[in-house]
Amino acid sequence: MITVTFLGAVRTVTGSMHLVETGDTRLLLDCGLFQGRRADARRINSEFPFPPSSIDAVLLSHAHLDHCGNLPTLVRQGFGGKILCTPATRDLAALILRDSAEIQHQDVNFANKARARQGQPPLQPLYTIDDAEQAIRRLRPVPYHQTFQVGPATGVFYDAGHILGSAVTVLTVEGRTIVFSGDLGRTAAPIIRDPEFPPAADLLIMEATYGDRRHEPFERGGRKLADVVRGTVRRGGTILIPAFAVGRTQDITYTLHRLQDGGKIPAVPTFVDSPMATDATAIFRQHPEVFDAETLARLSRGDPFGGRDIRYVRSVEESKELNARHDPFIVVATSGMCESGRILHHLRHHVGDPQSSLVFVAFQAADTLGRRLVDGVTPVRIFDESYEVRLQVHRIESYSAHADRDELVAWVGRMPRVGQICLVHGEEQQCMALARHLGRRGIKTIVPQRGQRVTV
Numbered sequence: 151m152i153t154v155t156f157l158g159a160v161r162t163v164t165g166s167m168h169l170v171e172t173g174d175t176r177l178l179l180d181c182g183l184f185q186g187r188r189a190d191a192r193r194i195n196s197e198f199p200f201p202p203s204s205i206d207a208v209l210l211s212h213a214h215l216d217h218c219g220n221l222p223t224l225v226r227q228g229f230g231g232k233i234l235c236t237p238a239t240r241d242l243a244a245l246i247l248r249d250s251a252e253i254q255h256q257d258v259n260f261a262n263k264a265r266a267r268q269g270q271p272p273l274q275p276l277y278t279i280d281d282a283e284q285a286i287r288r289l290r291p292v293p294y295h296q297t298f299q300v301g302p303a304t305g306v307f308y309d310a311g312h313i314l315g316s317a318v319t320v321l322t323v324e325g326r327t328i329v330f331s332g333d334l335g336r337t338a339a340p341i342i343r344d345p346e347f348p349p350a351a352d353l354l355i356m357e358a359t360y361g362d363r364r365h366e367p368f369e370r371g372g373r374k375l376a377d378v379v380r381g382t383v384r385r386g387g388t389i390l391i392p393a394f395a396v397g398r399t400q401d402i403t404y405t406l407h408r409l410q411d412g413g414k415i416p417a418v419p420t421f422v423d424s425p426m427a428t429d430a431t432a433i434f435r436q437h438p439e440v441f442d443a444e445t446l447a448r449l450s451r452g453d454p455f456g457g458r459d460i461r462y463v464r465s466v467e468e469s470k471e472l473n474a475r476h477d478p479f480i481v482v483a484t485s486g487m488c489e490s491g492r493i494l495h496h497l498r499h500h501v502g503d504p505q506s507s508l509v510f511v512a513f514q515a516a517d518t519l520g521r522r523l524v525d526g527v528t529p530v531r532i533f534d535e536s537y538e539v540r541l542q543v544h545r546i547e548s549y550s551a552h553a554d555r556d557e558l559v560a561w562v563g564r565m566p567r568v569g570q571i572c573l574v575h576g577e578e579q580q581c582m583a584l585a586r587h588l589g590r591r592g593i594k595t596i597v598p599q600r601g602q603r604v605t606v
């Protein structure tokens with residue numbers, strides 16, 4: 151018998167975590183950071199509904215912060231087992247956990263300055279860089295399709311096609327099988343392979359981020375990007391692309407490289423202005439074993455993320471020098487929603503220039519500078535100063551790393567047999583819509599509440 155308790159990313163998209171129990175063995179699927187209002191996040195991330203020392207192993211689906219970001223807290227509170235994941239996930243998770251520890255440190259320092267002025271005692275960070283290093287030491291790589299044993303359970307990872315190294319986890323105990331989709335990718339995504347189809351499952355735990363939406367095909371995104379680049383270069387402007395350091399930046403540099411190679415855009419200097427994105431791209435280069443056929447073919451002709459016109463910028467000095475350039479160029483910089491990072495310096499410099507373009511390639515959450523720019527707000531505040539927005543703002547929505555409704559339904563349809571389905575990792579409305587959609591095809595689903603248990 152296997153019991154699953156749904157503990158995180160339940161009727162929401164953050165803090166993925168599910169407890170799997172069989173006999174005396176307790177496993178965690180993911181241990182993600184919950185991100186939301188500060189006080190809620192602090193409590194949810196620091197209070198586990200089980201003793202961390204009672205967990206035998208963690209099976210990590212992929213390296214996004216909302217799936218791996220609370221592992222250092224788990225280790226800090228007594229977890230002493232292995233964290234199993236694919237080799238690419240191990241390398242990306244190490245990068246992301248170190249960065250997360252640094253952000254927590256900076257956040258607490260900032261908050262403590264205000265608390266000191268109010269005579270309040272200082273806060274401790276959720277975890278330190280040392281806790282992150284302890285968690286990283288527990289990561290154990292297992293390649294796709296290779297079986298591993300955890301207690302009485304046999305596990306195997308399939309390619310989820312979501313980000314580099316992302317996995318669908320299949321666990322079998324005494325002839326009963328549960329499948330955890332993790333985050334599921336899309337067909338024909340750049341760089342990585344398409345999602346694989348797992349074997350028959352008695353219980354499928356499936357993500358539903360876009361349970362009620364349909365995406366544009368990737369190819370359309372490439373065409374739009376080419377149009378914007380050509381138009382902006384003709385006007386003599388600069389192209390700014392805010393992007394997350396892991397995943398989206400590589401999708402964009404790969405696409406730009408491909409467009410240049412195919413003569414779809416002119417040769418124009420391109421700068422990836424982010425130390426974190428530079429490190430993440432280095433990890434991509436170390437894992438050609440997960441590339442799709444097209445990327446492997448490009449690799450045989452040179453660096454798919456490089457090329458003579460693409461430069462990776464680490465130093466602050468080199469980043470500042472970009473402001474002195476007057477020829478057209480492209481800059482890809484963090485953060486993806488313009489809330490922090492070097493993109494703000496470039497924005498400040500070019501926001502008033504009607505010849506330049508700003509291209510959003512990801513969803514912009516409410517209350518971010520990115521969202522205000524997408525919504526056409528002007529003036530906007532950047533570094534506490536007001537700026538009129540005169541550059542052209544474009545939005546390309548093709549680059550989502552999540553399967554849409556049709557792709558989720560098709561993926562389930564390709565599995566040989568599915569018993570129960572539990573929908574997680576989606577806002578309530580998205581989960582309910584997908585449940586209705588699957589229901590019309592005769593597939594029964596549950597949208598669990600936090601703490602709900604299911605037995606197979």
Ligand SMILES: [Zn+2]
Nearest residue numbers: 212214312333
């Ligand atoms: Zn993800």
